[in-house]
Amino acid sequence: MTSLMLRVAEAESLTPLVKRFRFEHPRGESLPLFSGGAHVVVEMPDGDVLRRNAYSLISDPQDGSGYEIAVRREDGGRGGSRFMHARVRPGDLLRISLPLNLFALDLRARKHVLIAGGIGITPFVAQVRQLLRMQLPFELHYGARSRDEAAGLRLLPDVPHIHFHISDESNRMDLGAFLSAQPLGTHVYTCGPEGLINAVAQTGARLGWPKTALHSEVFQAPPPGRPFEVVLARSGRTIEVGAHQSLLEALEAAEVEIDWSCRGGACGRCETRVVSCHGRIEHHDHWLSEDEQSAQTRIMPCVSRFRGESLIIDR
Amino acid sequence: MRATEFSPSIPSRPVYGGLHPHGALPSLMLAEGAGGEALADLAQADPSVMRHAHLFYVPAGAATGPDLAVRLRALGPASYVEGPSYAALRPRFARALADAHMGTRLYLAGSEGLIGQAMAEALAAGLPLEAIDAEHRGGFARRVQCVHCKGITENVATDPFTCSHCGLNLFVRDHYSRRIGAFQGVCVDAETPGIVPEPQEIKP
Numbered sequence: 261m262t263s264l265m266l267r268v269a270e271a272e273s274l275t276p277l278v279k280r281f282r283f284e285h286p287r288g289e290s291l292p293l294f295s296g297g298a299h300v301v302v303e304m305p306d307g308d309v310l311r312r313n314a315y316s317l318i319s320d321p322q323d324g325s326g327y328e329i330a331v332r333r334e335d336g337g338r339g340g341s342r343f344m345h346a347r348v349r350p351g352d353l354l355r356i357s358l359p360l361n362l363f364a365l366d367l368r369a370r371k372h373v374l375i376a377g378g379i380g381i382t383p384f385v386a387q388v389r390q391l392l393r394m395q396l397p398f399e400l401h402y403g404a405r406s407r408d409e410a411a412g413l414r415l416l417p418d419v420p421h422i423h424f425h426i427s428d429e430s431n432r433m434d435l436g437a438f439l440s441a442q443p444l445g446t447h448v449y450t451c452g453p454e455g456l457i458n459a460v461a462q463t464g465a466r467l468g469w470p471k472t473a474l475h476s477e478v479f480q481a482p483p484p485g486r487p488f489e490v491v492l493a494r495s496g497r498t499i500e501v502g503a504h505q506s507l508l509e510a511l512e513a514a515e516v517e518i519d520w521s522c523r524g525g526a527c528g529r530c531e532t533r534v535v536s537c538h539g540r541i542e543h544h545d546h547w548l549s550e551d552e553q554s555a556q557t558r559i560m561p562c563v564s565r566f567r568g569e570s571l572i573i574d575r
Numbered sequence: 576m577r578a579t580e581f582s583p584s585i586p587s588r589p590v591y592g593g594l595h596p597h598g599a600l601p602s603l604m605l606a607e608g609a610g611g612e613a614l615a616d617l618a619q620a621d622p623s624v625m626r627h628a629h630l631f632y633v634p635a636g637a638a639t640g641p642d643l644a645v646r647l648r649a650l651g652p653a654s655y656v657e658g659p660s661y662a663a664l665r666p667r668f669a670r671a672l673a674d675a676h677m678g679t680r681l682y683l684a685g686s687e688g689l690i691g692q693a694m695a696e697a698l699a700a701g702l703p704l705e706a707i708d709a710e711h712r713g714g715f716a717r718r719v720q721c722v723h724c725k726g727i728t729e730n731v732a733t734d735p736f737t738c739s740h741c742g743l744n745l746f747v748r749d750h751y752s753r754r755i756g757a758f759q760g761v762c763v764d765a766e767t768p769g770i771v772p773e774p775q776e777i778k779p
Contacts, residue, residue: 370701442677445701468600468678470705 263303263357264291268350269326278379278411279345280318282328283356290324294359296387297449297477300327301523303355304343310512313340313481314522316382316451317359318415320389327356330411332379337481338504362526363451363477365390370445372398373438375460377452378405381412383477384451388416401425403433403452435463450476480524482506483544485565491572492516493535507561516575518561525563532559532573539568578613579711581779588749591690591709594682596621602680603671604652605693607633607661609712610685611643617682618650624682628652629671631664633689661689668693672700683709688718688729691756698753715777719747720757727757733774735763744771 266283274280285291294317304311319328331344348354363383365372372391374384381402391398403425404410416422425433439448439460448469450460457476464474484504491498492514501510508530511518521529525545534541534557543553545560552558559566559573578593594617602624606614611632618625630652634644648655658664681697683690690709697707716730726740734747738760745760752759764771 440676440678443701444672444675444677444679445703446677468597468680468706470703472705473677473703 263301263355265353266291266327266356268348268352268354271348271350274330274411274414275409277409278330278332280328280330280411280415281344281348282319282326283354284326286353291327292358293324294321294386295361295364296321296390297363297365297383298359298361298386299363299383299522300329300359301357301521302329302340302344303357304340304348306339306343306347309339311338311340311343312523313344314524316363316386318382318385321386322389322393327359330379330382330385330415332411334481338484340481357521360521360527362522363449363475365449366447366475367396368445369447369473370397371443371447372396373442373446373448374398374400375433375435375438375448375450375452375456376400376402376412377450377456378403378409379411380450380452380456380477381410381415382451384449385412385415387449388419388422392417392419399423399438401433401438403427403456435459436467439463439467439469447473447475450474451478454478477526478524478546480526480544480563482509482523482563483565485542486567488566488571490566491570492575493572494575501565506563507559507565511561511575518575520562523562525560528560530561532561532575533557534559535572535574536570537566537568537572538570539566541566541571579715579779581711584749587751589687589691589751589753591711593710594684594708596624597680597708599623599626600678600680601627601675602629602682603631603668603675603697604628604682605631605661605664605668605685605689606647606683607685607689607713608635610683610689610710611647613684613710613712614682615643615646615650622650625650625652628682629654630656631668631671632657633659633661633664633685635659661692665692665696669696669700672697672702675700675702679706681707683707684712686713686716687711688716688756691718691751691753693756695754695756715779717747717777718757719745719760720752720755721745721760723762727755728760731758731760732777734777735771735774736760747777 267286269284270282299314299316315329333345334341400422499514521527528547537556542565544563716732719731721738724741728739746763748759750759
């Protein structure tokens, strides 16, 4: 994973739960440009644990002077966002991966409809800048619980294509209305809670939208579960995966070489062959097809877990 | 008449999955000649497909006679337009595409030339490929673009044939352009001018 050591230039609270961080090159060098929807993985040395979380870039894709992210503090989470909020200060050096985009705009589209729920607004902040620069037709629907919690209000430009839907102002999203009268060639992008993504998929299916015109990104932390053991076929070693640890993290802790990128079950980079499986793999990824998942011959160590007698993987 | 089954070829050679009902969604239907029977079969499988369908029909070339047009009209589409050729119907068809929304289905049935041209028009209008059903019915004549002069010759029934624009002798390839809606024709006697293989009838 190619990465850069960058200096925290700014850390600012956007809402009580969301903080914006700006990273710059320590010697002021220009950073590689990216495209709207790209993310970086931030490494956080937290005691003897090395945490790695993926965050969408919210800065201007054409501006190489720095990278910016917005981090929502998840108090019930695994600790990465708490670390960012409590420990990271301007002047600190953090290792940041180069940007990678798994949620790019499909530039063949005639029109782009962006639907964000809560902190799912982050990839769209950069995409809106890209769309405005390219003068492409778009509309953004941004739903949040309240104005106080809507970090996007501070990050988005004041343009008529952007519509706010604030639940406690009785102005909820009407997905049927967003999807019913769109011109041919429209693509829809959804980022937010799984419920929102599923609702858009269902509404789209009901209205006859082909799946290829519906895109989504769910930022998923590795779900916790029961601890389990895994046998590594190449070395014969057995490793233990803790309740709040992912298999990928356990492999890294055991110094097993493994490639990764998104750490959220979307990119496919850490896909691992299963040599034998006596039990059930709890697939949490969006990479393997349903058939591949039920065959239990592949596992995505970044998010998926195991329950049963024994699991041997090709690592 | 049944839908055509083509012999296996290179991946670029289109094969048509046939018309399958997608319920009472807004739809555009375009058929030519015997393709009208594919629409009649579709409506028989699920009459609700006609409820929001705008149907365009080119009877030309139909061995089935005028009664197929009468049958199609009787299926009760939301609108019915008939024209002497695709070229004649094209402005209306293009307008219907411009007015259509995402979620609209397109059903195409007839010759490869008709399917290819209408599909190219629809894709250029932004309709996703996944929203198109097509079924081949009728003859096997192809629409071919000369790779040398870029002129398109309609209804090419033999291989090789003479380009109707530049006069070169063209070999008809299975190489197909979805964007242009035509097969590729390449000069067959470039190395040996005048020595042209005996023309064969194009078969599925």
